[in-house]
Amino acid sequence: MKVVVIGALGKVARQLVPLLADGGIGPVTDVAGVVRKPEQTDRVADLGAEPVLLDVEHASTEEIAAALVGADAVVWSAGAGGGDAARTYAVDRDAAIRSMDAAASAGVRRYVMVSWVGSTPDHGVPEDAGFFAYADAKLAADDHLRTTDLDWTILGPGTLTDEPPTGRVSLFPETGALPAGTDSSVPRADVAQVVAWTLREPATIGRFVRFSTGDTPIPAALRTMG
Numbered sequence: 001m002k003v004v005v006i007g008a009l010g011k012v013a014r015q016l017v018p019l020l021a022d023g024g025i026g027p028v029t030d031v032a033g034v035v036r037k038p039e040q041t042d043r044v045a046d047l048g049a050e051p052v053l054l055d056v057e058h059a060s061t062e063e064i065a066a067a068l069v070g071a072d073a074v075v076w077s078a079g080a081g082g083g084d085a086a087r088t089y090a091v092d093r094d095a096a097i098r099s100m101d102a103a104a105s106a107g108v109r110r111y112v113m114v115s116w117v118g119s120t121p122d123h124g125v126p127e128d129a130g131f132f133a134y135a136d137a138k139l140a141a142d143d144h145l146r147t148t149d150l151d152w153t154i155l156g157p158g159t160l161t162d163e164p165p166t167g168r169v170s171l172f173p174e175t176g177a178l179p180a181g182t183d184s185s186v187p188r189a190d191v192a193q194v195v196a197w198t199l200r201e202p203a204t205i206g207r208f209v210r211f212s213t214g215d216t217p218i219p220a221a222l223r224t225m226g
């Protein structure tokens with residue numbers, strides 16, 4: 001399986017790429033990492049992936065498709081990083097949607113979207129909150145993915161932390177707002193493991209996998225999605 005990771009040097013993806021490249025969590029054989037600045041390509045190669053230079057915010061669907069030809073799976077782990085609303089919509093919604101259409105036109109079957117735990121219509125983020133553009137953009141991208149014929153999985157981690165990995169998660173129901181006060185935090189290192197295991201777990205296809213850190217080993221938790 002050849003996997004293209006979009007946003008390859010993000011804090012999640014830079015832990016995912018070596019996991020995939022090491023082959024410890026199969027069946028990945030080749031990894032390519034998309035970054036947008038020439039000075040980032042050496043770091044991608046150092047992680048064990050083939051660097052692909054592409055600014056997905058400004059690339060057309062056809063240009064993204066050209067970068068995906070020959071791949072079996074795409075992982076979207078890019079993001080504008082919050083802040084500017086226009087850029088958030090341009091990356092987290094519009095570029096993500098183009099990458100899905102590009103995957104379809106390039107003949108890539110599998111698509112794994114790193115979204116967030118609150119990406120449901122009842123996310124409850126007020127329109128005047130700074131976080132609204134992010135919530136709105138991610139939901140629009142996720143909803144577009146659901147309309148495609150791709151073998152998609154939407155991953156919904158909670159608040160990301162830089163704690164060491166535990167290898168264990170707890171799943172939340174696929175729909176509905178989380179009860180107030182729910183601790184949804186999860187280490188980025190575990191999110192990377194969830195992505196890697198998701199690529200080899202068919203039970204996750206067509207599912208929204210919402211999770212926090214927890215008690216269940218990641219592969220066992222994902223198997224229950226079937």
Ligand SMILES: NC(=O)c1ccc[n+]([C@@H]2O[C@H](COP(=O)([O-])OP(=O)(O)OC[C@H]3O[C@@H](n4cnc5c(N)ncnc54)[C@H](OP(=O)(O)O)[C@@H]3O)[C@@H](O)[C@H]2O)c1
Pocket residue numbers: 006007008009010011012013034035036037054055056057058076077078079080081091114115116117157158159160188
């Ligand atoms: N933060 C949270 O608590 C949280 C919670 C749940 C889910 N998430 C989601 O988790 C995912 C990964 O999070 P993270 O912490 O790893 O994010 P991150 O460190 O901000 O990584 C995002 C990556 O996207 C890249 N990127 C931005 N614009 C790009 C473009 N136009 N072309 C190519 N690459 C581009 C960035 O590269 P540059 O260095 O070039 O900018 C960066 O490496 C995101 O999709 C986020 O929405 C976040």
